[in-house]
Amino acid sequence: MDRHADTGIGFIGGGHMAQAIAAGLLRAGHSPAALAVAEPLPATRERWRALHAGIRTGSDNTAVAAQADVLVLAVKPQVMPAVLAALEPVPRPAAQLVVSVAAGVTLATLARALGESPNAVRVMPNQPALVGEGMSVLVASACVDARARALAMYVAEATGKALWITDESLMDAVTAVSGSGPAYFYLLMELMEQSAVALGLPPDVARTLVRQTALGAARAAADPQADVAALRSSVTSPGGTTAAALAVLEQAGIGDILRRALTAARDRGAELGRGAR
Ligand SMILES: NC(=O)c1ccc[n+]([C@@H]2O[C@H](COP(=O)([O-])OP(=O)(O)OC[C@H]3O[C@@H](n4cnc5c(N)ncnc54)[C@H](OP(=O)(O)O)[C@@H]3O)[C@@H](O)[C@H]2O)c1
Numbered sequence: 001m002d003r004h005a006d007t008g009i010g011f012i013g014g015g016h017m018a019q020a021i022a023a024g025l026l027r028a029g030h031s032p033a034a035l036a037v038a039e040p041l042p043a044t045r046e047r048w049r050a051l052h053a054g055i056r057t058g059s060d061n062t063a064v065a066a067q068a069d070v071l072v073l074a075v076k077p078q079v080m081p082a083v084l085a086a087l088e089p090v091p092r093p094a095a096q097l098v099v100s101v102a103a104g105v106t107l108a109t110l111a112r113a114l115g116e117s118p119n120a121v122r123v124m125p126n127q128p129a130l131v132g133e134g135m136s137v138l139v140a141s142a143c144v145d146a147r148a149r150a151l152a153m154y155v156a157e158a159t160g161k162a163l164w165i166t167d168e169s170l171m172d173a174v175t176a177v178s179g180s181g182p183a184y185f186y187l188l189m190e191l192m193e194q195s196a197v198a199l200g201l202p203p204d205v206a207r208t209l210v211r212q213t214a215l216g217a218a219r220a221a222a223d224p225q226a227d228v229a230a231l232r233s234s235v236t237s238p239g240g241t242t243a244a245a246l247a248v249l250e251q252a253g254i255g256d257i258l259r260r261a262l263t264a265a266r267d268r269g270a271e272l273g274r275g276a277r
Contacts, residue, residue: 012061119148
């Protein structure tokens with residue numbers, strides 16, 4: 001059993017991301033009795049009880065915040081100012097680690113709301129966390145100690161892979177790559193399915209071919225040592241079918257299109273972040 005498995009972890013907001021993290025923690029052997037959630041919607045609290053009957057559920061943010069060793073803030077960014085303001089006067093354990101998964105909510109905002117030097121970690125997860133294949137990126141201010149960092153990593157890794165960055169200003173770029181990234185791959189799959197149908201394949205065959213191909217390519221590229229350019233060349237014989245397709249994509253400027261798309265996402269993240277401050 002992991003040394004963190006009995007750590008009290010409380011969630012403020014019990015929506016999709018919080019449920020994904022809790023499910024991952026339970027899969028990793030975390031004690032259900034050490035998990036608690038504050039969530040306003042009764043139907044959502046019911047889903048937590050379905051996750052595990054031992055999880056404490058309620059609607060009082062204060063009660064969860066007052067007890068948790070790790071407090072996971074998992075409300076929508078626009079709700080965060082009100083949630084933080086209500087938490088400010090609540091006496092919380094001195095060494096409590098606060099983990100915020102809210103997009104655009106900065107460490108400075110957390111520090112302002114939660115006191116001078118809170119043990120606060122900002123995490124950018126992504127949607128495949130819901131199937132245990134998430135990519136989370138963590139950042140914390142230099143004063144956060146090794147114990148708190150290890151705990152934050154334990155929480156983040158419950159939903160997939162996780163890594164630290166040291167420069168918070170890169171969080172908007174992270175959001176553009178791994179945060180929004182699943183949508184780029186979904187779009188590619190959607191468009192490939194449509195093209196496959198246009199070529200005469202039955203829709204169910206098109207769907208299976210595209211999704212299994214995406215999964216297979218992702219698995220082949222999953223090893224960080226894998227060279228994706230080499231993988232691509234290995235399916236691209238000169239003058240062959242793949243080369244014909246890639247020539248069309250290159251002529252259409254796919255590299256430039258992706259650069260512009262990711263830059264737009266990064267810039268929009270920065271803009272939203274400025275609004276959230
Ligand atoms: N889902 C993702 O793929 C993803 C990826 C990256 C980051 N995130 C971040 O994760 C956070 C949560 O996203 P989500 O997709 O899990 O959203 P969600 O499903 O809407 O979850 C938010 C939950 O917070 C509850 N809530 C609202 N006001 C509250 C309050 N005052 N106190 C306590 N709980 C409250 C909501 O209840 P009601 O339903 O009653 O409003 C809802 O259940 C966001 O900040 C988002 O930026 C999510």
